Amino acid sequence: MAFWYIKSGMDKEFTTVTIPTSLHKKIEEFIKGTEYRSVSSYAAKVLRDSLSKAEQPATEVFSKDEEEKVKERLKALGYID
Amino acid sequence: MNDRKVLVVGLDCAPPEIVFDRRDELPVLKGLLEKGLWGKLRSSDPPITIPAWMVMTTGADPGRLGLYGFRHRKGYSYDQMWIANSKAVHEKKLWDYIGEAGGTSTLVSVPPSYPPYPVAGNLISCFITPPGPGKETTYPAGLKAEIEERFGPYIFDVVFRTEDRDQILREIYAMTEKRFEVMDWLITAKPWNLFMFVEIGVDRVHHAFWKYMDHDHHLYEAGNRFENAIIDYYKFLDAKIGRLIEKAGADTAVLVVSDHGAKRMKGAFCVNEWLIDKGWLVVKERPSKPTSIDDLPIDWDKTRAWAWGGYYARVFLNVEGREPKGLIPAEDYEKVRDELLAEIEAIHGPAGEAWATKVIKPQEYYEDLEGEYPDLMVYFDDLYWRSAGTLGHGTMFLPENDTGPDDAVHAQYGIYILHDPKSGRTGRRDGDILDITPTVLDIMGLPVPERLKGRVLRP
Numbered sequence: 001m002a003f004w005y006i007k008s009g010m011d012k013e014f015t016t017v018t019i020p021t022s023l024h025k026k027i028e029e030f031i032k033g034t035e036y037r038s039v040s041s042y043a044a045k046v047l048r049d050s051l052s053k054a055e056q057p058a059t060e061v062f063s064k065d066e067e068e069k070v071k072e073r074l075k076a077l078g079y080i081d
Numbered sequence: 082m083n084d085r086k087v088l089v090v091g092l093d094c095a096p097p098e099i100v101f102d103r104r105d106e107l108p109v110l111k112g113l114l115e116k117g118l119w120g121k122l123r124s125s126d127p128p129i130t131i132p133a134w135m136v137m138t139t140g141a142d143p144g145r146l147g148l149y150g151f152r153h154r155k156g157y158s159y160d161q162m163w164i165a166n167s168k169a170v171h172e173k174k175l176w177d178y179i180g181e182a183g184g185t186s187t188l189v190s191v192p193p194s195y196p197p198y199p200v201a202g203n204l205i206s207c208f209i210t211p212p213g214p215g216k217e218t219t220y221p222a223g224l225k226a227e228i229e230e231r232f233g234p235y236i237f238d239v240v241f242r243t244e245d246r247d248q249i250l251r252e253i254y255a256m257t258e259k260r261f262e263v264m265d266w267l268i269t270a271k272p273w274n275l276f277m278f279v280e281i282g283v284d285r286v287h288h289a290f291w292k293y294m295d296h297d298h299h300l301y302e303a304g305n306r307f308e309n310a311i312i313d314y315y316k317f318l319d320a321k322i323g324r325l326i327e328k329a330g331a332d333t334a335v336l337v338v339s340d341h342g343a344k345r346m347k348g349a350f351c352v353n354e355w356l357i358d359k360g361w362l363v364v365k366e367r368p369s370k371p372t373s374i375d376d377l378p379i380d381w382d383k384t385r386a387w388a389w390g391g392y393y394a395r396v397f398l399n400v401e402g403r404e405p406k407g408l409i410p411a412e413d414y415e416k417v418r419d420e421l422l423a424e425i426e427a428i429h430g431p432a433g434e435a436w437a438t439k440v441i442k443p444q445e446y447y448e449d450l451e452g453e454y455p456d457l458m459v460y461f462d463d464l465y466w467r468s469a470g471t472l473g474h475g476t477m478f479l480p481e482n483d484t485g486p487d488d489a490v491h492a493q494y495g496i497y498i499l500h501d502p503k504s505g506r507t508g509r510r511d512g513d514i515l516d517i518t519p520t521v522l523d524i525m526g527l528p529v530p531e532r533l534k535g536r537v538l539r540p
Contacts, residue, residue: 058169059155061196066211070164071152073212076241078288078487079129079151081373081390081470 019043082182082274083526085503086333090322091191091279092496093130094287094489096342097121099315100496107315109323110498113335117500118540120511124341126441127393127458128491131165131209133340133514134192134279139172140518140533144447144454146172150391151209153453157404159381166209167193169452175518176200178527179275187271189264189278190237197222203271205263208238208281232262239285244486249289250310254317257282261321268328274525276329279340286314287343292488298345299480300488334501334524338517342492348431349469349479350461352388352396353377357472359424361386368473371483377472381406386421388459390470390483392491395455396421418442418456425459431478436462464490499538508540 027039036042062070074080092100101119104111113119125136125143132148135141143149148165155161170193176186180201188194188204195206197220204220205228218235219225228235236259239252257280268276292300293307326335353374356362363383374387381399385408389395398421400414401407409417422440430436441458443450461468467490469483481487497512501524515535522529523537 056168058166059163061166061168062164062211066213067164069213070209070211073238073241074151074164074209075484077285078467078482078484079391081468081484 082179082184085525086273086330087275087521087524088326088329088333088335089275089277089521090325090335090337091134091277092283092318092337092339093134093192093279093281094284094341094343094491095339095496096344096492097494097496098342098344099311100337100339100498103312103315106312107319109319109326110337113337113498113500116502116507117335117498118506118508118510118538119496119498120509121494122338122497122517123511123513124491124493124495125514126446127460128341128464128493128495129392130281130284130340131193135170135172135174137338137340137514137517138175138191138277139170140515140530140535141172142447142449142515142534144443145449145451146170147450147452147454149395149443149452149454149458150393152389154397156453159379159405160375164209165193166195167198167206168196169193175521176202176275176277178522179525182525182527184274184525185272186275186277187267187273189260189267189276190281191277191279192281202273202275203267205235206237207279210237228263228266231266232259235259235263238281241285241289241486246289246307246310246486249285249486250307250314253282253285253289253314257314257318257321261325264325265328268325275521280318282314283318283339284343286311287489288487290488291343291345295345295488298488299347332502334499334503336500336517336521337496337498339495339497340514342494342496343489344465344492346467346482346488346490347462347465348467349390349481349483350428350466351469351472351474351477351479351483352390352394352459352461353470354472354474354477355428356386356388358477361421370473371471372473374470374472382408385409385417386456388468388470389455390468392464392467394457394459394461394468394470396425396457396459398456422457425457428461430462430466436466438462464492466490497538506538506540510538510540512538 031042125133129150131151132143132146151165152162185202187202190207192207193209195210197204197206206218236256290307290310292298293305294311363380365378365380384399386398399408401410439460443454471483516538519529519533519535520538
């Protein structure tokens with residue numbers, strides 16, 4: 001197992017989470033030549049994205065375009081008018 | 082948790098009048114029924130796909146879920162709304178209990194499951210998945226590719242914007258065929274304690290073909306070529322279910338359920354037209370052609386009530402201090418609502434016939450009340466008349482749906498058949514949609530939380 005850090009630009013305090021060494025190695029390979037300087041910064045970015053998606057409120061799931069399409073379908077199906 | 086496996090066969094909209102009364106034509110379902118426990122299953126209020134499947138799989142009623150249909154107002158705004166989706170369900174679901182106990186579940190298109198959400202197991206999203214490429218539709222996300230490389234794109238729903246019934250029928254069969262291809266693979270490829278799917282094709286075939294089958298339907302024509310479209314589809318489905326059950330293993334408990342029933346649509350009632358006539362809704366100009374309430378020039382300074390259409394009507398009051406241009410003084414809320422309720426209950430049909438209209442006050446009906454509930458929920462003539470939100474048709478009573486090809490409405494009673502080879506539960510006993518979660522937990526040897534109102538189904 002490898003240790004790595006989650007950090008954000010503003011956070012001053014850090015803690016550790018663990019991931020399998022093999023995954024750590026894969027990420028190291030993957031970020032070569034990208035803007036990510038470390039496995040930690042990449043992991044923090046991915047986790048933040050994932051969390052913000054999970055925390056998305058129900059009222060904002062559909063984009064305007066998607067909402068129109070789903071509404072049209074629900075209308076045709078008789079669920080809404 | 083014990084080692085029992087449960088296969089839940091969800092047939093959206095399947096009514097007792099077909100599944101039970103025509104069981105001689107459906108050998109698989111008949112076989113389960115003869116060896117199992119079965120009965121009518123009272124749906125939720127409202128008996129609508131969303132929230133009903135979540136009522137069934139959380140054991141919580143719509144009030145507690147805060148879900149009253151496919152769309153909701155954003156707060157008390159007049160024109161902002163949002164479409165119900167999986168993120169709106171905060172109650173613990175059947176598969177959450179199973180996951181916590183170390184078990185896994187495979188969930189195929191149980192509404193609402195878009196966006197796909199994490200489960201201990203596998204999940205494919207449902208028919209509210211927006212059309213278009215690049216959407217995440219499974220959990221884990223990689224399951225989508227596993228499915229597509231074997232079977233091509235999954236089909237979430239059929240297109241209903243056409244009067245071409247042949248095309249609708251072809252699409253319904255193609256969708257169901259695809260779902261079963263995927264499930265025939267999933268059921269052996271992935272481990273599960275609970276395998277649950279919802280076949281939405283049943284609902285679609287009802288809505289598109291009911292008038293061709295039901296001799297009592299006002300648009301029925303004897304000898305029409307779609308007379309057997311519905312029952313033929315059920316036979317096709319019955320055989321598919323049979324093959325899936327074989328793959329599920331002989332010891333697996335099979336539970337066939339529907340979220341609500343179906344019956345003939347007598348017509349659509351233009352509720353907003355009626356509200357204008359009665360002085361509750363005031364418009365700057367009365368439309369001369371069919372118009373959605375969303376496009377109606379409503380004079381909010383003078384309007385006291387307006388309504389949304391669907392299988393049931395949601396009626397909203399324009400209350401001072403609550404709505405942006407609220408008119409009804411807050412202290413008069415109950416008095417005014419009762420006045421409107423009495424007027425609604427007195428509505429008669431186009432020939433002056435009495436209606437068995439049911440009106441629900443959400444604040445009194447539900448023990449818990451979450452979310453954006455309407456001020457009144459109305460089942461015109463016990464749901465026989467759907468609520469048309471549009472107006473400007475030149476009449477208040479439409480012989481057909483205002484928004485698409487539709488010959489059926491929802492009915493309060495769906496079905497269940499439980500065949501559990503190990504429990505010996507047999508016979509007829511009617512149940513409630515809230516009983517399903519406790520019953521499955523019980524079969525799996527999991528404790529039934531006290532706060533669930535439903536009961537374990539037993540003979």
